[in-house]
Amino acid sequence: MTVLLLWPFSVAAIQFHSYVQGPYVDVVVSDIELPMDQLNKDLGSGLTTVIVAHLTVIKKQTVHTKNQQEVRIRFDLWDEVYNVDQAPPITASAPATANRKFKLKEEVLKIIGTYRFNQILRTSDFGNGEDIRVTFSMIVDPISKDKKQKIKRWLAQNRVGASSSSTATGDSTPAAADPLGSGTKNRSLFGQILDSEFSSDITTGQWVFTSPVTALSPPVSNVGGANEK
Amino acid sequence: MKQRIRKLLSLQWILTVGLTLGISPSAFTQDRADATTATAATLEPLILSAIECSGNTNTDCEILRREVHLQVGHPVDEEELENARIRLQLMGLFRSVSMSLKKGAERGQVIVNIDVVEGSPWFSETSIEAHSKNRIALSYKLGHRNLFGTGKILQGSFYPSSVLDRIDGTYNLYLEYIDPHLFGSQNYFMKTQLSGYFDNRDKAENYVSTRKYGSFGFEFGRRIFDFSHVAIGATVSESEIIRRDELTDPFEETRYTSSNYSFNYGWDSQDDPYFATEGSTFDANLYQYKERYGRGDFLSKQNFSLDAKNSLALYFNGSYDSTVGLSGGSALEWNHQFRRGLSDASITSSKLFLKPAVSQSAHNELRSARLELGAVFDTKSFGIIKLSAYSGMNL
Numbered sequence: 001m002t003v004l005l006l007w008p009f010s011v012a013a014i015q016f017h018s019y020v021q022g023p024y025v026d027v028v029v030s031d032i033e034l035p036m037d038q039l040n041k042d043l044g045s046g047l048t049t050v051i052v053a054h055l056t057v058i059k060k061q062t063v064h065t066k067n068q069q070e071v072r073i074r075f076d077l078w079d080e081v082y083n084v085d086q087a088p089p090i091t092a093s094a095p096a097t098a099n100r101k102f103k104l105k106e107e108v109l110k111i112i113g114t115y116r117f118n119q120i121l122r123t124s125d126f127g128n129g130e131d132i133r134v135t136f137s138m139i140v141d142p143i144s145k146d147k148k149q150k151i152k153r154w155l156a157q158n159r160v161g162a163s164s165s166s167t168a169t170g171d172s173t174p175a176a177a178d179p180l181g182s183g184t185k186n187r188s189l190f191g192q193i194l195d196s197e198f199s200s201d202i203t204t205g206q207w208v209f210t211s212p213v214t215a216l217s218p219p220v221s222n223v224g225g226a227n228e229k
Numbered sequence: 230m231k232q233r234i235r236k237l238l239s240l241q242w243i244l245t246v247g248l249t250l251g252i253s254p255s256a257f258t259q260d261r262a263d264a265t266t267a268t269a270a271t272l273e274p275l276i277l278s279a280i281e282c283s284g285n286t287n288t289d290c291e292i293l294r295r296e297v298h299l300q301v302g303h304p305v306d307e308e309e310l311e312n313a314r315i316r317l318q319l320m321g322l323f324r325s326v327s328m329s330l331k332k333g334a335e336r337g338q339v340i341v342n343i344d345v346v347e348g349s350p351w352f353s354e355t356s357i358e359a360h361s362k363n364r365i366a367l368s369y370k371l372g373h374r375n376l377f378g379t380g381k382i383l384q385g386s387f388y389p390s391s392v393l394d395r396i397d398g399t400y401n402l403y404l405e406y407i408d409p410h411l412f413g414s415q416n417y418f419m420k421t422q423l424s425g426y427f428d429n430r431d432k433a434e435n436y437v438s439t440r441k442y443g444s445f446g447f448e449f450g451r452r453i454f455d456f457s458h459v460a461i462g463a464t465v466s467e468s469e470i471i472r473r474d475e476l477t478d479p480f481e482e483t484r485y486t487s488s489n490y491s492f493n494y495g496w497d498s499q500d501d502p503y504f505a506t507e508g509s510t511f512d513a514n515l516y517q518y519k520e521r522y523g524r525g526d527f528l529s530k531q532n533f534s535l536d537a538k539n540s541l542a543l544y545f546n547g548s549y550d551s552t553v554g555l556s557g558g559s560a561l562e563w564n565h566q567f568r569r570g571l572s573d574a575s576i577t578s579s580k581l582f583l584k585p586a587v588s589q590s591a592h593n594e595l596r597s598a599r600l601e602l603g604a605v606f607d608t609k610s611f612g613i614i615k616l617s618a619y620s621g622m623n624l
Contacts, residue, residue, distance in 0.1 A: 046275075046330030046339065048307055077332045077339070141311070152500065152508075154316045156456045159497055160407050160418045 014211045016134050018219035024119040025126070025219045027055060029136045032113050035207040038140065039112075042206075043082065043105055048074045052142050052205070055117045058133040058213065059125065067117045073108055082108045123219065132216045139205035148204075275305040277341060278333040284345045288322060289378045293343045295413060296320075305330070305339060317345070322375050324348045350375035352384075353612035358603075361620035382407040399428040411449075418458075421447045441469045450493070456508075457496040464489050487520035503605055503613060504578050578607040582617075587624070596624040 015031045042049045051071040057064040072085040082102045102108050115136075125132065143151075277299055282290035297313040299306060310328050317326040324346040330339040354370040372384030388401035404423045411417040426442035443466060450460030465488045472481040492515045499508035584601040603617025 041327055041329075045328065047310065047328060077330060078336050143315075147312075147315075150312065151315055151319065152498065153455045155319050155500070156497065157415055157452065158320055158409055159458075160409050160420060160450070 014136060014214075016136070016214055016216055018121070018216055020123055020219045021119065023122055023124075025121040025123055027057075027117045027120045027134060027216065028114065029053070029055065029117070030114040032115075032136075032138060032209070034109065034113055035140060035209075038207055039109070040105075042141070043073060043108060044075050046075055046077050048072050050141055051112050052139045053115045054137045054139075055115070055120065056135050056137075057120055057216075058135070059130065064125075064132075065120055067120060069115055069117070071112055073112070084108060084111060086111070126218045133213050134216045135211055135213045137208070137210040139208050141206040143204050143206075273337060275330065275339045276333075276337055277301050277303055277305050278338040279340045281331075281340055281342045282345070283342055285343075285347065285378075287347055287350065287378045288345070288375060288380075290343075291413075292378070292380055293317060293345065297341065297343070299341075305341070310341065313343075317343070320380065322348060322350065322380065347375075354615070355611065355613070356615040357617075359618040361618070376406075380409065382409065399426070401426050416452045418450050418452070419448065420450075420462075421445075422464075438470070438472045440471075443467055448491075448493075454496075456498040457494070460491075460493040462491045462493065464491075483522065485520055485522045487518065489516050489518040491516045503607065504580055575609050576606050577609060580605050584619075598622055598624055 013031065014029065014033070017028045017030070019026045019028065039049070049072070051073075053069045053071070055067045057066075070087050074083050075081075076083060080103075082105065084100045084102060086098045086100075100111075102111075121132070278301060280294050280297055280299075280301075282293050285293060296316045297310065299309055299313075314326050314328050317323060322345075326346075327344045329342050329344065331342055333339050350373050352372050352374060354368075356366075356368045358366040360366070366388070368386060368388045370384060370386040372382060374380070374382050376383050382405075384405050384407070386401070386403040386405075388399070402425045406421045408419045411419045422445070424442075424444050424446075426440070428440040428442075444464055445466075446462060446464030448460050448462035450458050452458045465486070467486050468484065470481075470483045493512070495510065495512035497508070497510045499505035499510055581604050582602075584599075584603075586599045586601070588597055588599070599619055599621040601617055601619035603615060603619075606614045606616075608614055
């Protein structure tokens with residue numbers, strides 16, 4: 001009974017699979033739980049939605065490789081198609097940036113819900129039962145460190161100088177603590193920024209997901225992983 | 230040391246020239262987004278034909294448009310639209326802000342729609358301070374941050390100390406009107422303040438002393454560089470002291486009028502007024518203060534006050550942080566702040582703080598020490614709540 005009650009609420013966990021490609025191993029990340037409320041709004045906005053996906057491979061408890069993919073999506077308001085740019089491309093033979101058009105949003109969601117990172121490892125890396133772990137992070141509409149500095153300045157523009165004239169009058173009552181009224185609402189975005197632990201130029205974004213560090217199973221022969229053309 | 234003096238002089242020089250000319254050096258002014266992003270959006274340039282608003286039931290659309298630094302008839306710069314979205318979010322008036330495009334009259338022409346979900350414009354702050362000598366001070370602040378739908382602030386503070394403390398019979402009332410963007414300007418701000426004070430704490434069987442005080446002040450300021458401001462202000466006040474001593478001096482009444490003119494320079498680069506994790510604040514005030522007893526002549530004196538507070542944030546495991554700072558030149562402040570653990574509960578943020586302070590009076594040899602221990606909570610239902618206890622002693 002308990003199982004039946006819990007089952008509908010269970011969330012599919014992110015999946016990592018590895019596939020042999022000649023002497024190399026590709027890693028496919030799938031079943032990412034996407035921020036659907038935000039994406040439903042963003043994808044049809046006519047503005048570009050940027051998604052950055054990172055895969056980090058950890059071997060012998062040190063970072064072995066880091067890989068990044070970037071997807072940019074813009075809905076054409078007149079042709080009513082989604083233009084999707086992806087870099088680097090999924091296949092080695094494709095141009096530097098792959099551009100595709102999709103009529104349906106579901107097709108776009110499929111693209112951004114699964115990532116294939118090519119030639120991440122060598123098959124020999126798995127020899128001797130080597131413990132290889134991976135972690136995946138995904139940022140929707142990333143905000144750079146440079147932008148963070150700008151945000152600080154914009155926040156300052158809403159402040160009012162905090163001169164406390166009561167001092168001169170000999171009045172002992174405390175001055176108003178917060179010259180702006182309350183900065184409570186300002187904190188949400190800043191909290192996100194300051195909580196971020198990314199070391200790259202990208203510090204945070206509208207939505208950030210980081211998977212737990214997961215052991216990567218030894219590769220199987222290629223079965224045509226997701227996102228491949 | 231010489232280098233420091235040179236730096237200070239050069240800063241003063243830049244400040245003077247900048248103020249005189251009414252400009253800020255470009256290196257310090259707000260960066261305007263200049264990027265035209267290389268995106269999927271480069272398929273065809275989109276031309277802005279109009280800016281519309283939705284969801285703004287209480288806020289004037291002009292307030293929203295003001296933050297979008299794009300002109301109708303020019304290409305849409307997505308980077309600038311994203312910047313505008315963040316700027317609007319930082320105003321503290323909206324729960325969420327999103328931008329979208331709609332088809333314009335012709336192909337390639339678009340209308341930018343700014344969709345907002347307005348937050349409550351009301352905010353409050355409650356503070357309870359307990360002193361080791363059985364005294365309890367209470368203060369309450371209530372404010373509206375979006376007056377007339379234009380982002381102006383009206384806030385009132387009430388300090389009814391006698392509610393919780395039978396010894397302290399003082400009442401303070403402050404009413405402030407703040408315009409953070411005077412005439413829509415990004416740089417100019419204005420504050421006016423009305424305050425009243427009533428004190429009848431000295432009560433005995435044959436002796437009563439009451440003091441009434443009222444003042445009106447205004448301040449006009451300009452933001453300079455990234456985080457600094459300068460301001461000039463004036464305050465006029467009138468006080469009345471009545472003493473009635475039935476044993477020695479049956480009745481005494483004193484009235485005096487005072488006025489002061491102030492010049493203020495300061496900066497504030499803290500990321501949050503209550504839960505700062507980085508940045509610093511500095512405040513320097515120069516006053517000319519005049520007072521007149523009854524119908525006598527005005528006596529004038531100059532005062533200079535300085536307040537500096539620097540915060541250094543130290544992070545531990547990303548789940549909490551400690552901050553140390555100097556305040557008022559005499560108080561060492563230590564904050565221990567929890568940010569993540571309570572984020573999903575009814576408390577958005579909280580912190581514990583410990584403030585040891587030693588102060589030396591400028592007028593006499595009196596030196597005192599004070600230790601304050603407290604906590605600040607940002608609650609979803611009751612706003613900011615501050616609880617603290619302190620103890621002080623003369624050294």
